[in-house]
Amino acid sequence: MTRRQSKIRLNEEEREMMRNACRFNAELLDVVRPFVKPGVKTEELDRIVHEYTLSHGHVPACLHYPGGDAGPYPKSSCISVNEVICHGIPSDYELKPGDIANVDLTTIVDGWHGDQSETFLIGEDNQISDVARRVTQCAFDCLYLGIEATSPGCRISVIGQAIVDHVKQHYGFGVVDKYVGHGIGAQFHQAPNIPHVPSPVAHRERLHPGMCFTIEPMINAGTAHSVCDRRDGWTVRTQDGRLSAQFEHTILMTENGPEILTTTKNGPKQGFKF
Ligand code: MF3
Ligand code: CO
Ligand code: CO
Numbered sequence: 117m118t119r120r121q122s123k124i125r126l127n128e129e130e131r132e133m134m135r136n137a138c139r140f141n142a143e144l145l146d147v148v149r150p151f152v153k154p155g156v157k158t159e160e161l162d163r164i165v166h167e168y169t170l171s172h173g174h175v176p177a178c179l180h181y182p183g184g185d186a187g188p189y190p191k192s193s194c195i196s197v198n199e200v201i202c203h204g205i206p207s208d209y210e211l212k213p214g215d216i217a218n219v220d221l222t223t224i225v226d227g228w229h230g231d232q233s234e235t236f237l238i239g240e241d242n243q244i245s246d247v248a249r250r251v252t253q254c255a256f257d258c259l260y261l262g263i264e265a266t267s268p269g270c271r272i273s274v275i276g277q278a279i280v281d282h283v284k285q286h287y288g289f290g291v292v293d294k295y296v297g298h299g300i301g302a303q304f305h306q307a308p309n310i311p312h313v314p315s316p317v318a319h320r321e322r323l324h325p326g327m328c329f330t331i332e333p334m335i336n337a338g339t340a341h342s343v344c345d346r347r348d349g350w351t352v353r354t355q356d357g358r359l360s361a362q363f364e365h366t367i368l369m370t371e372n373g374p375e376i377l378t379t380t381k382n383g384p385k386q387g388f389k390f
Contacts (some may be wrong), residue, residue, distance in 0.1 A: 130229075138230035145380050157211075162192055166179070184261070184349035187349065195217060201353060201354060211241025216237065220364065233362055235362055262312070263329040265374070268325050272318040273318040277314045279313070290337075292334035297310030298330055325371045327369045337360070365379075
């Protein structure tokens with residue numbers, strides 16, 4: 117199955133379906149964006165995601181997604197605050213100045229998936245710690261360095277190599293290797309895996325025109341090691357309790373190079389300084 121899936125190449129009609137799904141998902145992130153402020157409960161953000169998605173006739177891919185040790189995922193978005201690396205479950209937690217919060221959205225539009233995330237610095241500039249800003253900047257730059265490293269037919273490992281080189285040279289932060297980017301399309305998660313560190317499998321596998329995948333580096337201020345919450349079965353935290361940041365795009369490899377499908381109107385663009 118993995119072998120077959122790893123060869124999925126979309127034709128022009130299918131590429132248009134993916135562009136359309138990702139366009140909606142990016143618009144959704146722009147809808148949520150103004151509400152990601154001090155005082156908002158993360159479950160209030162999730163409610164906006166849920167209602168906007170349903171009112172447009174689409175499906176939140178996260179809701180009831182199978183796989184957690186304690187049952188399927190219970191909400192329509194993932195919101196991962198501070199030491200939470202990924203799969204944070206929206207709750208009555210209120211965002212406060214100085215927090216960093218990753219909002220990860222995935223929508224199914226006409227059977228096709230768009231998946232992306234952004235980390236937000238909560239509050240005024242002078243309320244954000246240096247390390248919060250640096251880990252966020254690092255994750256953001258790693259996403260674009262990973263994308264820029266790809267080309268039609270490239271080895272998947274060029275992504276992890278570009279990320280690890282950058283982080284080692286400029287930061288010394290931990291690059292999470294347990295959770296990876298992924299092929300995406302008619303399924304939320306499919307082959308191939310897209311690791312953010314170089315790996316032997318990623319060295320063998322290639323990105324061919326027509327393949328859709330995500331890049332979603334998770335960067336930790338301290339150790340790369342993580343712990344999954346035993347009670348909820350989803351929330352993944354840094355082992356040392358230090359901050360973690362992430363950014364994600366869905367990307368189509370074309371005959372001419374990578375095409376980012378999840379560009380927002382109002383979010384940070386390549387080169388942005390936090
Ligand atoms: N959006 C996440 C990703 O980037 C996956 C979330 S799965 C969920 O792959 F079940 F936690 F929602
Ligand atoms: Co993803
Ligand atoms: Co995601």
